[in-house]
Amino acid sequence: MTTTALTTTELEDWLRRAAALLTDHAAELTELDAAIGDADHGSNMSRGFRAVVEALDAGDFADPAALLKKTGMTLVSTVGGASGPLYGTLFLRLAGATGGAASLDAAALGEALAAGVQGVADRGKAAPGEKTMLDAWTPALEAFRGAGDDLAAAVAAGAAAAAQGRDDTAPMTATKGRASYLGERSVGHVDPGAASTVLLWQALADAVSGEAGR
Amino acid sequence: MTTTALTTTELEDWLRRAAALLTDHAAELTELDAAIGDADHGSNMSRGFRAVVEALDAGDFADPAALLKKTGMTLVSTVGGASGPLYGTLFLRLAGATGGAASLDAAALGEALAAGVQGVADRGKAAPGEKTMLDAWTPALEAFRGAGDDLAAAVAAGAAAAAQGRDDTAPMTATKGRASYLGERSVGHVDPGAASTVLLWQALADAVSGEAGR
Amino acid sequence: MKKLIDAVDDVVVDALQGMALAHPDALTLDLEHRVLLRAEPKEQGRVALISGGGSGHEPLHGGFVGRGMLDAACAGEVFTSPVPDQMAAAIAAVDRGAGVLQIVKNYTGDVMNFEMAAELAAAESGTEVRSVITDDDVAVEDSTFTAGRRGVGGTVLVEKIAGAAAEEGRDLDEVTAIATRVNERARSMGVALTSVTVPANGKPSFELGEDEIEVGIGIHGEPGRHRSTLVPAKDVARRLLDPILAELPGEGPVLLFVNGMGGTPLLELYILAKDAHEILAEAGVGISRQLVGNYITSLDMAGASITLLRLDEELTALWDAPVSTPALRRGL
């Protein structure tokens, strides 16, 4: 059973899968952050998405915009640090871009993601190549939009590109965020925010393809 | 060349020999103090007697009383801690007991030492058996006074008794000074003040017997 | 990890409660939002000042809430920026109709979270919120290739001096301008003798050998400019003061701030202060005001930082103004 458009049901599925993946990989993300940051990205992300799941459990959402807005607000209110405002802004912009639509097809999701990624860039005053989560989001967005109308294929392309983008952060020198204090010494390490971005794409791909066992 | 009475010359010799011995054994005394006190008895005593030697170098003393008073004052002013007032009082009482005598024979030195040891007991509000320097001074004084008129023999007897008294502090439980906080755990260690007392007696014996090489 | 704590997850909340309990006349705790507020709010019509950041730098910021300094402080998790909701709650609580100034240390997370708080406040209540970002740490050299200099010791001086300006009744423009001027005229650098141990992590954030020091560290266990063997305090002072003096703007006397990192006793801070006096005298720099003690710390790290602030007449007068907070008190 693959999906051609995302309603609140699929979106909720996505976020719950994301929460599970982030919790499973929390130690890994923190390890990455310990190398070039302050060793908290895993706990920040799992704390935030645990709160998102609680909000989903409690809430009843009229449309994708309401659900995505709640997600963004929850992340902003519970994560803190750099990733809270960045992921929070991403979801708030997704919400804003969907208008009152009841479901998002590949084109609408592409529009929304573009707004979200722009939000990350605005909020972080960052550009690709600075060894941040943008280095996963930017190629993922491009691949998604270039893959055509098939939602599942587009999401799969996006997830693959995100993973490639994450790996490509390793040789970069950080010039944004905490890792930038390390200068040259940041080379050789993968950016933790890029790694958590890949997990979000993976969860989305799983949700769209109806992959079992979240 | 043995001495039958102490003039300022022999007293000065005694104190310079004592300073040398205390400096040579400073680490040892501090080691003893580390076990049941605060690891400073060696540095306290060598600091004090270094200052005494400086005072001897600078001064010109009319009689034993003047020299012994200067020694006591110097110790009080430079040692600090418990041993400063105790050794300082000892020498001040020695000075007081000699009156204006130009030299001290065995009987006069016995009188003076009795006053000095009483001074230690008064100042420290202590009695023999409490694991302090008094446990070396008290038997040494008794042996000295019991040995008769021969100064060299009396001092030798005093030195031997001091050493025995020092060794006898090992099985005692301290009830005065810093070691008393250890209670039972002070058993098995020699008292550092008793050990420095033995060095003073040794220096006196060397000075009286004209032992070479201080 | 050896710490006097009850549970790793409760460190921040327990300490906040302890702080409020220990200073009942000075502080009120909004436990839900983890915001410490003045027990006696400022009068109407005065500019309010808030600050905040990750916990672990005590007494910063909660210890500086009180007359003549901050109106509220928002406490994040240990070394993690607070979230905008906390600042929004603080802003709502302290707004006296004359606007609110946020004092923010320059770390990406702090800057973004305070920025979102300001947007929230503007949207929801119309309170005018300004921010001053402190970035006085000269250890971060290439600030064009980094997130910029970090905010460290200068932050304390900004809070004191801008706090005095607000207390005097100056308007939001003026208070903001003064805070900005203090930050521009302040330069700092720190040294670590031991690493910090974050409670949630349980082990030292970096390793230093028995005869090693790390020069130019941040206040979250960030690495420094270089590692060196242990040297006498006077050489340490020189290694902190040389880069500070190289970048200190202006002319005239300075405020000397010798700050402990949390694990270094006052005895050593005073020795460092004496050395700093000698070095500044050699450099021909006059010292007209001073602060020596543990004011912006890094958990249990042994080490110190030095901050110089180039004073002028106005800043000096505001520094001297009465202040009454748990950690800094004078004239009240």
Place this chain on the structure above:
Amino acid sequence: MKKLIDAVDDVVVDALQGMALAHPDALTLDLEHRVLLRAEPKEQGRVALISGGGSGHEPLHGGFVGRGMLDAACAGEVFTSPVPDQMAAAIAAVDRGAGVLQIVKNYTGDVMNFEMAAELAAAESGTEVRSVITDDDVAVEDSTFTAGRRGVGGTVLVEKIAGAAAEEGRDLDEVTAIATRVNERARSMGVALTSVTVPANGKPSFELGEDEIEVGIGIHGEPGRHRSTLVPAKDVARRLLDPILAELPGEGPVLLFVNGMGGTPLLELYILAKDAHEILAEAGVGISRQLVGNYITSLDMAGASITLLRLDEELTALWDAPVSTPALRRGL
């Protein structure tokens, strides 16, 4: 040994100079005698207070010299009592014709050196000198078989409260009686998480394993009542408060003093303060005044002590009186 010092032999003199340089408005240093004096001497006809002891407990005692507290502080070598000449110099400097009270922590060396100073002063100048010996440490159990309880945290409270009484113009009998009463109504106990390292010794005075604490320690690295495994802060607080409460005389509310040993950050002290509040509430003991911070330390030792003082109306009023010293300031 990692410390910010220049030379092991100069630690005390360098720190004293740094302290005087850092607080030029408050302190004057008599370098020859290692005595810190008020920059502005007390007026004629008032009782003067001096204290002192081994160094390594900063801010005690020098940090408490100033209006409303001490008139002078005599600094010995690290952990070694000062000599009588120092106290004699201090007495001569601070005597304002109404007598001098010496506040002395109960250690054999301190007691004897202060006693000799009093004898000297009486013989040479006729100044009337009294002494109050503080002995508030309940960790020393069998005080008949020891040199008696040690003077620890209660000393700070004696200095503050007796200082206020002297400032008010009470006579030597009254000031002495008040100091005595504070000491009698104060009880303390401390815990070490790490050993202290004396500069001249260069190595830790005792060894504690990574999960061990020593309960009932003194402030010179003296051993404690017992060694235990690391426990939560609340259990630590209980182990300090139980013996204190068992020996605390009187009825009614207390002053709670949570003190850091020098290497423990404020974050942890506030957690301990919160735990102490909870335990005292359970025990039905009211807290009416508090002091939390590093006031009587033991070099770089990590750890803390708790002191309770059973207040009465007079002691409370004197505690509340204005004070202006480098380390404690309120109302001035």
